[in-house]
Amino acid sequence: MNFATLSRPPATPGDYDTLKHLLADYPGLIETADSYCWKMLSTAKLHSFDANTVLFHESMECKHLMLIVEGSARVYKESDEGREVTLYRVEPGQLCVHNLNNLVDGASYPVMAQAETAIRGLAIPRPEFHKALAESTSFRNYVLRTLTERLSHMADLITGLAFDRLDLRVACWLMQQFERSRSQPIELTHNEIAHELGTTREMVSRILKELEHKRCIQLARGRIYLQCKYTLRLVGEGKGKQRLK
Amino acid sequence: MNFATLSRPPATPGDYDTLKHLLADYPGLIETADSYCWKMLSTAKLHSFDANTVLFHESMECKHLMLIVEGSARVYKESDEGREVTLYRVEPGQLCVHNLNNLVDGASYPVMAQAETAIRGLAIPRPEFHKALAESTSFRNYVLRTLTERLSHMADLITGLAFDRLDLRVACWLMQQFERSRSQPIELTHNEIAHELGTTREMVSRILKELEHKRCIQLARGRIYLQCKYTLRLVGEGKGKQRLK
DNA sequence: GCCGTTGTGTATCTTAAGTTACAGAACCCG
């Protein structure tokens, strides 16, 4: 696993039309973008990373803000026993808020980020980022909105961990995945799912098997098929409390 | 428990010196404050709330940003079984980031916030907030810094919940409290501590009793005395893994 | 001092979650 190496040299996308095309997934940003915002975007360079590249880790400082144009990255924390929890995922239309941590005050916070797929992203240099923040209302709002969304999402994570049983969390997580994939099978191993939720592979296997028995899903090696979204939702909503086996 | 009622009518602090005095706990804000920032601050009104006032709840919208001048508020989530987790605490020098959620895009996010003590705070109306964000670099940086700090803090909460045993979390939490209070006794009931950490009163009682046996602390009704900070730290750092009773 | 209220201590029981330890299936590649 190589460390934030570029698989291709960065390109300068230059003109307005190219940029607009690249940022098609950022409606919240470009639809209201003002001239300052475009100016900043035109200074950005298009970078590419291979899948599994470590984008940043423990206390690495970063001098750019990345707007992901294609692919996705996972931001997570590790425990010393080898477990992991995913904090959030950065995909086109979003930005890595832990990046901001760095950009704002240079303080670094120990999280890991890794490309899940090959990634292309527009890297905005720190000074341009700050300038745009000052000049462009649309960019400012976009940044703030992303930040507060993340915050809400992390609050949900916290309540899940604090209050919900693991099987409910798995069921809810599955629901979300199937929604994102429009009911297409999920291509993850049990171990990867465990790393999403901060638990162990065995627990995930056990719970998935349960859900298969309840005919919510169907299991295959490295793949999960949706069988009945309604029963799955039912379980996820906590009706599974009286764990009917 | 009354709902965000003012115990006194809001006052307009008006002049520069009064403001500067009120915001003594916001060095990050006022030391670098520019004229726009002061201008915004001068539009703020000083509000007062009694202890235990619910500042906002589930899906209440708020039209102001509050800079707390005196007192503290607890931001938390509730489970349907009556448990709670504290997400964070807002004290002089900080601002309530869930407020921002509202202010930025009007979207509300279901958290509770309650005054722990009597509170005085400067309320900045939404339009002035946005204007200052646009015009004042210092205010902008202050807001962003606060947001990213919260984010880091919530990430820590997540890893704690996901990976750490409850007794370690209690020990660490105690450490932090004693640091804040400069080793003065902590005046909270076991139930309140349970609500901090998202667990139950019985668990807290049990674990505190353990810590007392290990001579880290000494218990009294509604009060916890620090006995030996070094053993407490030792436990908190996970040396307590082999739970030596 | 009496009495209701609030806070604490604790023992017992139940359950969720994690651990250990394999077996075997599916897959990958030479």
Added chain:
DNA sequence: CGGGTTCTGTAACTTAAGATACACAACGGC
């Protein structure tokens, strides 16, 4: 197709956490 690797299934066991159910202590009015 053979052999290593990765993934899954599962049973048995251990431990953390939560629930239940009281007893009792401290405190706060009146």
